[in-house]
Amino acid sequence: MKIVPSSNWFPFHWGRKQEPSAKRDPVKDARANVPATDNSKDTPLHAAAKDGDAERIAMLLFKGANPNVRDAAGLTPLHFTAVNGDVEGAEMLISRGAELNPCDHMGMTPLHMAVLEGDVDVASLLIARGAKINAQNHIGWSPLHEAVARCNAEMIELLLSGGADRHTVDSTGKTPLNIAASLGRADLGALLLRYEK
Numbered sequence: 001m002k003i004v005p006s007s008n009w010f011p012f013h014w015g016r017k018q019e020p021s022a023k024r025d026p027v028k029d030a031r032a033n034v035p036a037t038d039n040s041k042d043t044p045l046h047a048a049a050k051d052g053d054a055e056r057i058a059m060l061l062f063k064g065a066n067p068n069v070r071d072a073a074g075l076t077p078l079h080f081t082a083v084n085g086d087v088e089g090a091e092m093l094i095s096r097g098a099e100l101n102p103c104d105h106m107g108m109t110p111l112h113m114a115v116l117e118g119d120v121d122v123a124s125l126l127i128a129r130g131a132k133i134n135a136q137n138h139i140g141w142s143p144l145h146e147a148v149a150r151c152n153a154e155m156i157e158l159l160l161s162g163g164a165d166r167h168t169v170d171s172t173g174k175t176p177l178n179i180a181a182s183l184g185r186a187d188l189g190a191l192l193l194r195y196e197k
Helices: 011-017 026-030 044-051 054-062 077-084 087-095 110-117 120-128 143-149 153-161 176-182 186-193
Strands: none
Touching: 044 054, 044 077, 044 087, 054 087, 077 087, 077 110, 077 120, 087 120, 110 120, 110 143, 120 153, 143 153, 143 176, 153 186, 176 186
């Protein structure tokens, strides 16, 4: 299947849209219009982050790509590295000035995304670099609420040991402990009660 790019796709977008076997020419790609966007307001840096392509991320940052650029949903490249579990890409973005706590249109930070995906490595990196561990999205859920809702004990332990507040209340008045109880997960409740903030 041959995919023909639209008039507003640029070489870095093509890397994502082409058949997987297609090879890109990094020298040619380096001359691409770095800030160019497609219809979803994705930039080449968004595309590289979505692909988990650390080499392309590094090249784009070197060429001056903005690590804090947002797409139509308010997502930054750091959000996508968190979704993909790309520690190397996340580290590159952070080292080049990526904000640690940008919120998308739903109030989700990269740490929320890492927790949703269950990626302890990216979550650890974000916490170590100073991400707001108690940031709340539009419904008041913190990363700890998300971890409990997904019954991810390893992530809960990571968040609690990093200073997550188990008393954080969402927009309906529920704490992470309330969520554990509603799921019938006494083990998670016990884990939450071991940490006092």
